[in-house]
Amino acid sequence: MITRFAPSPTGLLHLGHAYAAWIAWEAARREGGTFLLRWEDIDQTRCRQEFETATLADLDWLGLHHAGPPIMRQSERFPIYRAALDSLRSRDLLYPCFCTRREIQREIANADAAPHGPDGPLYPGTCRQLSAEEAGDRIAEGQPHAWRLRMDAACQIAGSLQWRDLEHGAQTAQPELFGDVVLARKDTPTSYHLAVTIDDADQGIALVTRGVDLLPATHIHRLLQALLDLPVPRWHHHRLICNAKGVRLAKRDAAMTLRTLRENGTTVEEIRARLALPKN
Numbered sequence: 164m165i166t167r168f169a170p171s172p173t174g175l176l177h178l179g180h181a182y183a184a185w186i187a188w189e190a191a192r193r194e195g196g197t198f199l200l201r202w203e204d205i206d207q208t209r210c211r212q213e214f215e216t217a218t219l220a221d222l223d224w225l226g227l228h229h230a231g232p233p234i235m236r237q238s239e240r241f242p243i244y245r246a247a248l249d250s251l252r253s254r255d256l257l258y259p260c261f262c263t264r265r266e267i268q269r270e271i272a273n274a275d276a277a278p279h280g281p282d283g284p285l286y287p288g289t290c291r292q293l294s295a296e297e298a299g300d301r302i303a304e305g306q307p308h309a310w311r312l313r314m315d316a317a318c319q320i321a322g323s324l325q326w327r328d329l330e331h332g333a334q335t336a337q338p339e340l341f342g343d344v345v346l347a348r349k350d351t352p353t354s355y356h357l358a359v360t361i362d363d364a365d366q367g368i369a370l371v372t373r374g375v376d377l378l379p380a381t382h383i384h385r386l387l388q389a390l391l392d393l394p395v396p397r398w399h400h401h402r403l404i405c406n407a408k409g410v411r412l413a414k415r416d417a418a419m420t421l422r423t424l425r426e427n428g429t430t431v432e433e434i435r436a437r438l439a440l441p442k443n
């Protein structure tokens with residue numbers, strides 16, 4: 164049993180992160196397995212060393228010790244993501260998208276009916292129609308572009324896919340609800356979906372644990388596993404921790420950061436009780 168906690172070092176950890184880390188750690192501990200850490204730092208403009216240091220101190224304080232070093236770091240793995248993109252591209256499953264956010268919004272606003280997916284309106288497919296020649300010319304000119312998945316073709320190749328969530332049961336993957344998702348961004352040669360899928364496979368993660376807000380994303384991850392011939396783990400999408408107003412905690416909820424709680428004299432046992440976790 165290998166599990167992981169995969170924070171983005173873009174802020175201080177709060178109670179919600181503590182809960183996520185505990186779920187992963189306990190799942191590994193129950194089966195005498197391994198708990199790993201991974202830095203999800205593909206967004207290099209927002210990630211900072213000080214938040215990595217703070218995360219390590221918080222996990223240490225909570226007693227959630229991870230295996231390693233080394234700690235997997237996504238920003239060191241761009242060549243691996245690139246190879247996966249090459250493989251998808253060679254099967255004509257990707258196309259370059261030159262649209263700006265504003266162009267996409269305009270296109271959607273002008274459409275008679277704009278289909279929506281779990282993340283909002285779907286990409287209207289503007290660049291899907293470009294000829295290989297035109298796309299090649301625009302790339303050669305240096306026009307910024309993302310890479311999108313040809314969702315229809317990908318679903319056809321993969322066929323019907325299933326996955327299993329410990330809390331939400333058996334699921335049939337519905338990646339088509341997301342339309343042509345971006346797998347490599349204009350500014351980053353990967354995306355959350357691609358990086359997380361490849362990394363979980365490379366780390367041998369048997370149980371992917373994370374908040375239920377990411378449950379829809381798993382439909383895409385399951386499809387990518389099929390396309391890239393990766394092993395299929397199980398998932399546990401757990402509840403989210405909310406503040407007093409019932410709103411999901413965010414990095415800006417300063418009062419709930421583990422650092423503040425620790426400095427205020429809160430004990431680890433009190434935190435476990437607050438998260439309704441059983442006594443250690």
Ligand code: GLU
Pocket residue numbers: 169170171203359372373377
């Ligand atoms: N890096 C993500 C986060 O901080 C976690 C993603 C995942 O567990 O798949 O929310």
